[in-house]
Amino acid sequence: MSFWKKSRYFAVFLTAACAMQFCAGCSVPFLEKQESDGSGYLFTASLPANPKSLDPQSATDAASKTIIENLYEGLVELDENGSPQLAAAESYTTSADGLVYTFLLKNDRYWFYDANQDDVVDDDETWKVTASDYAYAFQRIFDPQTQSPYTTMFSCLQNADAVQSGQLDPSEIGVRAVSDTELQFTLSRPDAEFLSNLASTAAMPCNENFFQQTKGRYGLDKESVASCGAFYLRLWFYDQYGNQNQIFMRRNAVNAKARSVYPTNLTFQIRKSSDEAAADFTDGTSDLMTSSVYQPQYMESDNYSVTATRSVTLGLIFNPDDTAFANAKIRKALSMGIDRANIGGNSSGDLLPAYGLIPPAIHWNGTSYRDTYPDAQTAYDPDAALTLFQQGMQELGRESLDSAKILVCASLMDCDNLHDVIQTWQEVFGFYIGIEEVSESDYWDRLQSKNYTVAVCGITASYDSPAGVLEQFSSRTNPFYYANGTTDAAIQALHQCGSKEELQQKCAQLEQSLLDECVFLPIFYKNQYCITKSNNKDIGYDPFSGALNFRNAKHFE
Structure with a gap:
């Protein structure tokens, strides 16, 4: 998309009072704050707009993708050089003709939905992430009812045109669960970017049973979102006439056992413009912002780290x-x-x-x-x-x-x-x-x-x-x-x-x-520019999608 159409500013700041409001009386396991590894910090981020949808197969705006990045985990993810690295997948193989990709999933990834909202991981609130969840996500991409903007990205999949035109059922798309932990993609033609495209938010999994239970509300409110990533959604409040709009997320303790999640909480303040979001950093209470403008007051100071x-x-x-x-x-x-x-x-x-x-x-x-x-x-x-x-x-x-x-x-x-x-x-x-x-x-x-x-x-x-x-x-x-x-x-x-x-x-x-x-x-x-206070490290930022990822974010006193 054109550069300015993207949400360009994010600001991150510590709001202890807000965090205490949600922490009081909860029993979710928290990471102890450790000076040695930077874990246990309570980050807060400012979004320039309310996320339009937290449905990975539909969302395109930067605010939505930021939340999705922290809610879900895909098969692979891109490193800082744009190269695909394994994430929820244990391994993968490619056929000699480049038409079949077979992924083996890690067996320690879970969905979590806090049904009673008590911040305790109960047995009936978690279930395994399986290959079927990924297969169903791609069925949704090509289901004409979804109107997903990602059909072109994955048009190489077998039967893509026929499914999209309604000639075949979405279940006939070239993605199938061989078992709970084995997922197979069949392509109609080799695609040089297929593996990298699997790192996009569009390729995040979708559990069919949960999707059906949302009755058309999937990704549109807190009750219609389940987490399989680093954090889960605790609050999503938005009133277009108010100024206390926010999204509150907590560390997904069941998945943090398998892959470290450093912050304990995330609070996203929802602003009405990119200027308002940037002001949260300017007023001295924020930890991070991204900007398209060269700002010497930060870039020429030892108190800030700047990535250009x-x-x-x-x-x-x-x-x-x-x-x-x-x-x-x-x-x-x-x-x-x-x-x-x-x-x-x-x-x-x-x-x-x-x-x-x-x-x-x-x-x-x-x-x-x-x-x-x-x-x-x-x-x-x-x-x-x-x-x-x-x-x-x-x-x-x-x-x-x-x-x-x-x-x-x-x-x-x-x-x-x-x-x-x-x-x-x-x-x-x-x-x-x-x-x-x-x-x-x-x-x-x-x-x-x-x-x-x-x-x-x-x-x-x-x-x-x-x-x-x-x-x-x-x-x-x-x-x-x-x-x-x-x-x-x-x-x-x-x-x-x-x-x-x-x-x-x-x-x-x-x-x-x-x-x-x-x-x-x-x-x-x-x-x-991605600008942080010098004591914050490893906050992931994608300058193309505009998304921020806090899984590895660390704070040092």
Whole structure:
């Protein structure tokens, strides 16, 4: 999805009074706070919006995925290099033709549903996680009634098209439980990203009996959620007119026996905007936040630890109804008239010149995609750019461009870095274009109503894959109204690659094709920041999905 559409800010802070309110009289086993290992801390996080759904097979927003990440555990998970690692699975094998994946599940993972809400793990409130739970999750993805957005991600599964179209029952999808602990996936064609995709929230298990008991409410309230991961849901209160909205979670003691869970409790304060969520960190009571903005007060202080992830590509987009910028020669000339090698130098490392669409944070085979496929360096050629620009103007029968401004979301970047681009255009083409900074809500309103001429837009992936970035150019799904049937077919072909080498090659070809069209002129690769107080460690953050994971989060005094 487009970068700004994601929930971008999370803040974490300690609220002892709130924690005591829920702890009084409970008998759930707690981890003792140990100075040596950082366990036992009571974290609280601020979400910029109420989660839309805690149904893993449906949820797409960052707030929902954060809760889901802490509620469930999948077969595999991605490490910091984007490589799949075993989680709830003990092992797996792949057939020689790449069409059959067989997983053996660990035998010590449990569902927990605190039916009487007494925070005690009773025998009748737990049951084993089995292969059938994973099989049923995939049946739900392809059941037309679910309307899951993840069918394309797993379209390689046997019978996927027939099930989705209603020709076959969802039980016929190519996933079956061989036994309680053996799960088998059968693919209709090899898929280079299948194993990595199993780390997504969509591939989390779903217990069929529990699902049926929720009677259509699955994932929509506290009573309709069971946990098989690090934490369970104790409270989910949301009143759109109130300001005490929160989600409260506790350590799932039955699963913590098999895999360590360091925090005792999690409290998620539900805010009404990303600015409100960020303020929880700014006021000095929070432990963590993520931000798209370079903030020297934190980044230049020894009291904070900052992780920078270059996961966003910033570029220029054009109003598709504007006659001048609809001309391909004018767009190409503008791209050639950007001296990318000499921009962003005053951004304290926040921005790097971008020649491509896929940002450096995207991984491939355990390393940056850009290490394997470096940017195709778009030459800065002012003479050729001017000639091409004049040809475009002649085609339009015009002598000059109308005055215009570049629309920029004020919370995204320091606009001073755009002046390098504007100054060069003035020197090369003889026209000046201004800058108009607006709020985030105004920005989206202006884009939706096409009330702009040129705008800065950020793109990233919803998951760690070069294909995930290129998917942003699918017709009818991007904020800049780009639509091209040939591109749509090429994007679809990315999900039909049988080898990593083939996928890599097709991604490179499609990226170059999109660059040649100049519908999105890349300018900067931009950092996303995860900022913590220096005494907090190992809070997992995915800059693509926007999810936070607290299983391994530690606090040291």
